[in-house]
Amino acid sequence: METLTPPRELLVAEDLQRQTAHWLAAATTFLDAEEFAAEPAWRSLEQHIGLPLRSQLATIVRELITFGQHSQRLAGRAAHDPELLSEAQRSVQQFRQRYTQVELTLDFFGDAVNSRTSGPLRAALRTLDMLATASMDEVLAAARLPVPPALCYLDHGTGASILRAGIRLWTPGMLNPVAAIKIVRHNLYRPTSLFHESGHQVSHLTGWAPSLGTAIQNALSDDPRLQRMWQPWSSEIAADVYAFLHTGFASVAALYDVVGDTRTLTRWPIGDPHPIGWLRTLLGCALCRAVFGNGPWDRLEEAMLANYPSHRADLAVAPLLTSSAALIPRIANACLTAPVPALRGEPMARILDPERVSPSALAELERSSGAALWRSPHYRRTEGIRIVALAGLREAENPAAAAFWIDRARNWMTDWHAVKDGSWRK
Amino acid sequence: MEQGFTSWTDNESPFREEDYAVGESEFSTALSTAFYELRDEGFDAAVAHLVAETEQLVEDRFQAEGAIYGTEKQRLAEAHLSPVGLAAEQYVDALSEGLADLDISSLGGSGLSEVLDGFDPVLSGQSPAGEDFLGSLVKKAKSAVSTAVSAAKKVGRKLASAVVTAALRKLRALVRPLLRRVLAFAIDKLPVPLRGPARSLAQRIKLESEEGAVDGDLYAPAMGLDLLSLAESFDAALAGALFEVQSSVGEPSSFAEQETGAEEGLGGSELEALAAARQELVEHITQAEDGEDLTPAIEQFVPVLLSALRVGIKLAGRKRVVNFLAHYVARIIGRWVGPQLSRPLSTAIVDTGLRLATLEQPNFGRPPTDLGPALLGATIEDTVRQLAMTEDYMLEDEDLMQLAVSEAFDSAVATNFPAGLIRPGLQQAPTLGGSFLPMLISSAHPYRRYTRSPQIELTPQLANAVMTFGAVPLGTLLRAAGTALPQRFRIHIFEAMPGTSLSRLARNEGHSPWLGFNMAVDEIHPLTSMVSGLLLQEPGLGTDVPDGYLGSRHRIAVGQRFFFLEPLEGMARFEAEAGRMAAPTPSRRRISVNLAHARVMGKFYLSESESQQIAAAIKKGHGVPALLKALVAGTTLAPRGETEEIEEEESGFTAGLLRSLAPNILRVLRRRIRAWCATAIADWARQRSGEFVRAASDPAEGVTVRVELTAVPGLNLVRDARAGRLGPDALRGVFSGTAFRGTPNPVVTVTAGRIR
Known part of the structure; x- marks a missing residue:
């Protein structure tokens, strides 16, 4: 005998069906990857990073649609059986949430793919992908760990960021297949921040950050206040050190350009994992001094101290800045010698020798390679990171020539297609 | 060809120099010279890139839905290629128009280059492969113009414009037919060769690719018309156009390959038909009862397979052979067919770890196929294929034919069945114990994958002994790509089936669960028996195919x-660079001998990586030893074989002469050539190594050092010896090597990039 459904429940069930139909129809459009980015861009990227991104994303879309169809059937049955109504409501709500999560995931990758719109931009981002992967390769190979593919994309803002490979994305069950690194426009052609971000990925995989934190704690063992201050920054410090090991002074100069904002340089926002900009810069200069001796970092430090003496900082922060500055050499040493668990206790500098990016070593590279350094695919492949270091060093040490070096770096990063094969030159 | 000549010296020519119409042999010489001038590996790679890009576009959209979407696939591919064709034609039109009013014969080399550069198109809005192709086509057009101008100058300057016009007209006319073949590859058709004068010219230039068959038709090409043949016939047609105006023995002036129909050039659907027939056969086997006779199913399958195999034509007309084959195979295969009888095979499959594998690409959306029937189907297909490769005489005698069938079947079983079911003496790789799984069997481009992927340690010595495509040592390729050795690798092994293309194989494997990362087509190498012996200590796993x-x-x-x-x-590992199919070009050495003109040309191309290392060493003051080592090493004896690095320039009546020389003469000649080249290089390196550094700093990839030796002692005697024109004393001198005493005139030049 058929159960007569009261009108109110019927209205609710019909509305659930209507809602589900809407979200299901919207979800079905996700099956076409071109809803988020142009097909050639997807294909080009997949070929480049070697991952079938669309197939993987299509899997989560199909799962979403299956979920939606289940919700739809449930809503349909609830129209005849009011006892199913609350279950149907929950299901539809979950479907809506899942839809948002999947859309977020697809938008993220679509934006990343879409930022490769023009030829020069595509070339630049591919160069960055290559550099990011190269910056992880040596260390992860030594640690016998796989190297995740890197996907760099352009976005607004002042600072870079990374969505690490292997972390859970917004969509349940989906792990991030790539190390997705956001690059900001002002650093596109001076991408030392890229190595800070890849440093996060490497640090996560090798267990370096906690070990570095312990080393810093030991270095500050006679000042518990400073210990408490510095310890939460260990992850960001590890990334800064990683960028330094790869690019030397260039990373320090670029960092100062980002943090050297009068309003924020000496501020200490609560919960911010980044060290105070003032201290970050001092630490970078100390790293340079520890490895290379005296150099242009001394002038940068002097300039910063002259412009922003510690006593002008917030009253609560100023003493900590002063105390930290006195111990910076000790902290720098701790950073350079902290053992890396995945490297069997060896310091990171054992694999990434910072002497390779000293001003003298970079000058030797420049001299021995000549003009070929900026044109040859061989040097791009084998010395790409040091080329970034060299361009950044030259830009920083001679402000009058900064525009020339930025332009040179830009040409190097964007012209590799035409330069590589000179395809219509005989 | 050689009869009727009197004694010939450097100062005498059998041809009347004032004759406007070139004679047959000089025509062939000029034609082949023009052909080789036009050959450009970059263009070949660009065509391959365009094919791969279009293939992938179609694959992504239709995911092997089969022939029912044939029209849609074609439309999609046409839409993709249309802008490329339009841009190509517009460029050639602009170039033709621009050159029409110029007196190009008066332009020198750099002047002509400058003029031609002025017509370079702006390539925006094209796909990466489209850009690649257009860039290469521009280079091809410039090459054609330069070659036309040079060729015309030899017979009469006033002809230059006419020859250039003819060349560009032919180039324009070839674009659409070429793109139609690209489309055909992408939509699973077997494209037909460029027809008409192109093929007969190819015969003149003795292309290996005649009719897509190599070495006496015993081996079947995986694709009836392959990309290399397509590119070669394109160049042959273009070369022919350069001589239409001037040659009195040239081809008809109208180019018969003006294909006006959209379907022309696309070819047939043999591969799709074979895929469907394969599926049908496997389904029939799956549903067969115990002991059911499969003869009718096999007889239905065989003709479809044979029509997809170019060499299948041999078997297609031999009904007696096909009937015997079908009965023979059905009788033996029958013991594995049916719900009960198939159990031992299923057990063996599970025992050797061949679990229910997905034979299709994951996103094809088909359920996994039971392996047993698929292996049986593959065995049947392999048996037919191997029989189709049998010599004619074996098929004409009843007993020999039966022997051929049983050998073909044994070989097919050894390839496809689990090792545990095969007699020890038949196993191809006993220590590995794997077999080949058919992959993508419902697509037009299947292939086989070996079920074992052993680990190996590759040392530099081993890598140098392993030859890959183009007779390039694997070690050279890996060094050019920056791979450090020794290194441990896992080796994955594949086998081609009808329709296999290595680019599709690489794409499919790159998405497989076994690899999970990009496989570049340039990272796939031939597994000959020697290579298999070196790397795996199992020579039986390799296959030896003709050099072609x-x-x-x-x-x-x-x-x-x-x-x-x-x-x-x-x-x-080498990273497949963005938008490109090709690996960094490895170092190569080639020495060619022109007996007619007593000239030797050595071309030593050093890869970009090697060039930069040497240039850096030169700047540091110790580069000469590095330079000498890189160049002179190319003149030492090759590890194997006597003729692999010395070629003979194609030149009409002397073609093939070098190969016909007695081995001891050839050995002496090779040694002398190497000595002359090495001495010339050493002298040059000591005095002019700075030229190398300048060339290395050029944007072009790598550096080519050319050594030209003229007035080479003894070469004219070699030719005369072959023609029987030498007296005993002179002949003795050739055999003993004393004829080669003396020093030729060396000229060493260095150029940025790779000069063919």
Whole structure:
């Protein structure tokens, strides 16, 4: 005998069906990857990073649609059986949430793919992908760990960021297949921040950050206040050190350009994992001094101290800045010698020798390679990171020539297609 | 060809120099010279790139839905290629128009280059492969113009404009037919060769690619028309156009390949039909009862397979052979067919770890196929294929024919069945114990994958002994790509089936659960028996195919095997660079001999990586030893074989002469040539190594050092010896090597990039 459904429940069930139909129809459009980015861009990227991104994303879309169809059937049955109504409501709500999560995931990758719109931009981002992967390769190979593919994309803002490979994305069950690194426009052609971000990925995989934190704690063992201050920054410090090991002074100069904002340089926002900009810069200069001796970092430090003496900082922060500055050499040493668990206790500098990016070593590279350094695919492949270091060093040490070096770096990063094969030159 | 000549010296020519119409042999010489001037590996790679890009576009959209979407696939591919064709034609039109009013014969080399550069198109809005193709076409057009101008100057300056016009007209006319063949590849058709004058010219230039068959038709090409043949016939047609105006023995002036129909050039659907027939056969086997006779099913399958195999035509007309084959195979296969009888095979499959494998690409959306029937189907297909490769005389005698059938079947079983079911003496690789799984059997481009992927340690010595396509040592390729050795790799092994293309194989494997990362087509290498013996200590796992299938990845044979090395540590592998199909070009050495003009040309191309290392060493003051080592090493004896690095320039009546020389004469000649080249290089390196540094700093990839030796002692005597024109004393001198005493005139030049 058929159960007569009261009108109110019927209205609710019909509305659930209507809602589900809407979200299901919207979800079905996700099956076409071109809803988020142009097909050639997807294909080009997949070929480049070697991952079938669309197939993987299509899997989560199909799962979403299956979920939606289940919700739809449930809503349909609830129209005849009011006892199913609350279950149907929950299901539809979950479907809506899942839809948002999947859309977020697809938008993220679509934006990343879409930022490769023009030829020069595509070339630049591919160069960055290559550099990011190269910056992880040596260390992860030594640690016998796989190297995740890197996907760099352009976005607004002042600072870079990374969505690490292997972390859970917004969509349940989906792990991030790539190390997705956001690059900001002002650093596109001076991408030392890229190595800070890849440093996060490497640090996560090798267990370096906690070990570095312990080393810093030991270095500050006679000042518990400073210990408490510095310890939460260990992850960001590890990334800064990683960028330094790869690019030397260039990373320090670029960092100062980002943090050297009068309003924020000496501020200490609560919960911010980044060290105070003032201290970050001092630490970078100390790293340079520890490895290379005296150099242009001394002038940068002097300039910063002259412009922003510690006593002008917030009253609560100023003493900590002063105390930290006195111990910076000790902290720098701790950073350079902290053992890396995945490297069997060896310091990171054992694999990434910072002497390779000293001003003298970079000058030797420049001299021995000549003009070929900026044109040859061989040097791009084998010395790409040091080329970034060299361009950044030259830009920083001679402000009058900064525009020339930025332009040179830009040409190097964007012209590799035409330069590589000179395809219509005989 | 050689009869009727009187004694010939450097100062005398059998041809009347004032004759406007060139004679046959000089025509062939000029034609082949023009052909080789036009050959450009970059263009071949660009065509391959365009094919791969279009293939992938179609694959992504239709995911092997089969022939029912044939029209839609074609439309999609046409839409993709249309802008490329339009841009190509517009460029050639602009170039023709621009050159029409110029007196190009008066322009010198750099002047002509400058003029031609002025017509370079702006390539925006094209796909990456489209850009690549157009860039290469521009280079081809410039090459054609330069060659036309040079060729015309030899017979009369006033002809230059006419020859250039003819060349550009022919180039324009060839674009659409070429793109139609690209489309055909992408939509699973077997494209037809460019027809008409192009093919007869190809015969004159003695292309290996005649009719897509190599070495007496015993081996079947995986694709009836391969990309290399397509590119070669394109160049042959273009070369022919350069001589239409001037040659009195040239081809008809109208180019018969003006294909006006949209379907022309696309070819047939043999591969799709074979895919469907394969599926049908496997389904029939799956549903067969115990002991059911499969003869009718096999008889239905065989003609479809034979029509997809170019060499199948041999078997197609031999009904007696096909009938015997079908009965023979059905009788033996029958013991594995049916719900009960198939159990031992299923057990063996599970025992050797061949679990229910997905034979299709994951996103094809088909359920996994039971392996047993698929292996039986593959065995039947392999038996027919191997029988189709049998010599005619074997098929004409009843007993020999039966022997051929049983040998073909044994070989097919050894390839496809689990090792535990095969007699020890038949096993191809007893220590590995694997077999080949058919992949993508419902697509037009299947292939086989070996079920074992052993680990190997590759040392520099081993890598140098392993030859890949183009007779390039694997070690050279890996060094050019920056791979450090020794290194541990996992080796993945594949076999070609009808329709296999290495680019599709690489794409499919790159998405497979076994690899999970990009496999570049240039990382796939031929697995010959020697290579298999070196790397795996199992020579039986390799296949030995004619040399014609070892020259390029775009020309492979059905049944040919390949390997891919997956690095086990870090990123020490070549990264497929953005938008490009090709690996960094490895270093190559080639020495060619022109007996007619007593000239030797050595071309030593050093890869970009090697060039930069040497240039850096030169700047530091110790580069000369490095330079000498890189160049002179190319003149030492090759590890194997006597003729692999010395070629004879194609030149009409002396073609093939070098190969016909007695081995001891050839050995002496080779040694002398190497000595002369090495001495010339050493002298040049000591005095002019700075030229190398300048060339290395050029944007072009790598550096070519050319050594030209003229007035080479003894070469004219070699030719005369072959023609029987030498007296005993002179002949003795040739045999003993004393005829080669003396020093030729060397000229060493260095150029940025690779000069063919």
